[in-house]
Amino acid sequence: xxxxxxxxxxxxxxxxxxQGLIEDGHNVSFIAMDGGSVDVPSDYSVPVYHFRAxxxxxxxxxxxxxxHVESFTKLNGVLKSEKPELIITRDLQLNHMQLSLLGKLxxxxxxxxxxxxxxxxxxxxxxxxxxxxxxxxxxxxxxxxKKSDTEKGTYKNVFFIPFAVPATQVxxxxxxxFSPKIPLRIIVVSKLGEKRKNLVFLLEALLxxxxxxxxxxxxxxxxRDNPDSRKNFNTLHDFIxxxxxxxxxxxxxxxxxxxVLSAYSNHDLFIxxxxxxxxxxxxxxxxxxxxxxxxxxxNGTNYIIEDGxxxxxxNPQSIQDxxxxxxxxxxxxxxxxxxxxxxxxxxNRNYRPDNFSKAIINVINRIND
Numbered sequence: 001x002x003x004x005x006x007x008x009x010x011x012x013x014x015x016x017x018x019q020g021l022i023e024d025g026h027n028v029s030f031i032a033m034d035g036g037s038v039d040v041p042s043d044y045s046v047p048v049y050h051f052r053a054x055x056x057x058x059x060x061x062x063x064x065x066x067x068h069v070e071s072f073t074k075l076n077g078v079l080k081s082e083k084p085e086l087i088i089t090r091d092l093q094l095n096h097m098q099l100s101l102l103g104k105l106x107x108x109x110x111x112x113x114x115x116x117x118x119x120x121x122x123x124x125x126x127x128x129x130x131x132x133x134x135x136x137x138x139x140x141x142x143x144x145x146k147k148s149d150t151e152k153g154t155y156k157n158v159f160f161i162p163f164a165v166p167a168t169q170v171x172x173x174x175x176x177x178f179s180p181k182i183p184l185r186i187i188v189v190s191k192l193g194e195k196r197k198n199l200v201f202l203l204e205a206l207l208x209x210x211x212x213x214x215x216x217x218x219x220x221x222x223x224r225d226n227p228d229s230r231k232n233f234n235t236l237h238d239f240i241x242x243x244x245x246x247x248x249x250x251x252x253x254x255x256x257x258x259x260v261l262s263a264y265s266n267h268d269l270f271i272x273x274x275x276x277x278x279x280x281x282x283x284x285x286x287x288x289x290x291x292x293x294x295x296x297x298x299n300g301t302n303y304i305i306e307d308g309x310x311x312x313x314x315n316p317q318s319i320q321d322x323x324x325x326x327x328x329x330x331x332x333x334x335x336x337x338x339x340x341x342x343x344x345x346x347x348n349r350n351y352r353p354d355n356f357s358k359a360i361i362n363v364i365n366r367i368n369d
Contacts, residue, residue, distance in 0.1 A: 001364070004084035006031040006099055008091060010048070012257045013144075013281040016164035018042040020353030021360070029082045031075075033068065033095070049078050051095070070095040076102055086364060088113050089137060092129065097136040109367055110138040115279035115300065118147045118158040140367050142360070144279045145300040159363045163281050163301060164356035170344055171265040171290035174337035178330055180213040183248075186326075187267040187291070189260055189282035190274060192221040192236065192253060193229025198273040198296075198316055200239050203249075205273075205322040210248050214330060218267060220252045220260050264289035268336055269329055272299065275316050287311070288347045292339035294325050304351065310343040 003026060010032050021028050022044050029047040053068035075098055087103045087110040089096040100110040112133050133141070142159045178184045190197045199219065209215040223233055240249055264270070270286035270293045277299040284304060286293050295302050296316035305311045314321040329336055
């Protein structure tokens, strides 16, 4: 089957999707609204058509892609070249409405993809949002977020397909005892300029461990070149400087995906402290590399955590809760290997590229029934 993805940018979470579909004999291509600034996050070569959102006085930077209207001729040219049998659009954008319309005229079905709960809240804004999606893009939706037990309400034709990750280098040696000479090595992979990533909170929670010199922290992340990102990053940097933490923290800005993947196995523990996190691929990558993970209750993909078996889930507004989770591994270093092995097993069982490929083809078959 030939599948065309239309996405805002070539995020690393497409790596396993590409691999799984290609290895199962399908053809994959992309339309990306990144102006050609991002490489394909995969070892597989796939056709990519790069477009750039035009800047207009009525489209602020953060809405430029959503409100961009592309040339019908260019979009139709992509369809003629690729001849897709399915279009998958990521998020609500005007050019996705255009693409879906062209698809309908050619008899090509469209599947809408987002990272939002399958439930639709009572919010008028959300209801309007999905009414537009249903009317102008597709009545079918796939999401990487699993509906929680407490959520009410549903949306018809919604398919849950979790993230997947390619095989990564797995940690082989685990430390038996931590000390100032051999500190617990913690890794965080998160955007560096977003306040909701809660990185200052993380540093506040880790202060007692820094004072004892028994942990070392590596923070990898994307830092965008805009005023908000720079402001939030400066706040993080100032906190590190003010509290004398520079000798315990390594900041890695805008590293390649391969560099990040290779870093996981050099650490002992992964933490993602973010607030209002719709979905995150980094905990999957960390678990694939043999690390226990600690993520928040507000992470939409925390369903991969078997609490107390391969990681922990904590309250992102409770410093004490996070400190207790970190102390657990400092006090019981042998648990890191136990949790890490369980983590790899979890990923191998449910979240590899072939799992994604089988799931998406199952959805396609249901759409075509």
